[in-house]
Amino acid sequence: xxxxxxxxxxxxxxxxxxxxxxxxxxxxxxxxxxxxxxxxxxxxxxxxxxxxxxxxxxxxxxxxxxxxxxxxxxxxxxxxxxxxxxxxxxxxxxxxxxxxxxxxxxxxxxxxxxxxxxxxxxxxxxxxxxxxxxxxxxxxxxxxxxxxxxxxxxxxxxxxxxxxxxxxxxxxxxxxxxx
Ligand SMILES: [Zn+2]
Numbered sequence: 001x002x003x004x005x006x007x008x009x010x011x012x013x014x015x016x017x018x019x020x021x022x023x024x025x026x027x028x029x030x031x032x033x034x035x036x037x038x039x040x041x042x043x044x045x046x047x048x049x050x051x052x053x054x055x056x057x058x059x060x061x062x063x064x065x066x067x068x069x070x071x072x073x074x075x076x077x078x079x080x081x082x083x084x085x086x087x088x089x090x091x092x093x094x095x096x097x098x099x100x101x102x103x104x105x106x107x108x109x110x111x112x113x114x115x116x117x118x119x120x121x122x123x124x125x126x127x128x129x130x131x132x133x134x135x136x137x138x139x140x141x142x143x144x145x146x147x148x149x150x151x152x153x154x155x156x157x158x159x160x161x162x163x164x165x166x167x168x169x170x171x172x173x174x175x176x177x178x179x
Contacts, residue, residue: 013025013026013049014049016051016053016054016056017056018051018054018056019051019053019054019056021051021052021053021054024049024050024051024052024056024057025049025050025051025052026047026048026049026050027047027048027050028045028046028047028048029045029046029048030042030043030044030045030046031043031046031048031059033061033067033163035071035085035089036085036086036088036089036092037084037085037088038085039083039085039086039089039158041071041161041162041163041172042161042162042163042175043059043061043067043163043164044162044163044164045164045165046059046060046061046165047059047060048060062165063170066169066170067163067170068093069093069138069140069170070163070169070170070171070172071089071093071161071163071170071172072089072090072093072134072138073138073140073172074159074161074172074173074174075089075090075131075134075159076090076131076134076135076140076144077144077148078152078155078159079148079151079152079153079155080152080153080154080155080156081121081122081124081127081152081153081154081155082122082127082130082131083118083155083156083157083158083159084115084116084117084118084158085158086158086159087112087115087116087122087130088116090130090131090134091112091116093134094133094134094137098112098113098116099112101130101133104129104133105126105129105130105133106126106129107126111126124152127152128149128152131149132149159174159175160174160175160176161173161174161175162174162175162176
């Protein structure tokens, strides 16, 4: 195999997964990536493949697990209280059922559901504990200053996140903030 520099190859696009036509037309642009319920992040510069023959199309996400981790890392650093969608996203990211995570956080399963459907705000203590559990699970605790937990203030709504691939790593940051 020849080594290639640059962002992507040319003339070797994948075949259509519906009709087999090859190659599909690839365009690069921004894509809304849904995270939980109506909440999503903007993925910048992702590839969209479209089959000119049958119209099938879709986005290819490189390395979806690192992508989820990058988003989770941004969410646990959020300066305001976790919103309903973020609680749900983090639970799913941890690959846990509500019952399991509730028992870790020391609350009843019903409390988890109320936080996730927005009927009740997550308490300050379970908010901090949930972030800590995610940091431990993802191994990012060494780059996290625990003092950030003391600085969390009230807020409303989930983060507006922009995510992009940079030097082979997904990078998530609050929308509108420079990298
Ligand atoms: Zn096709």
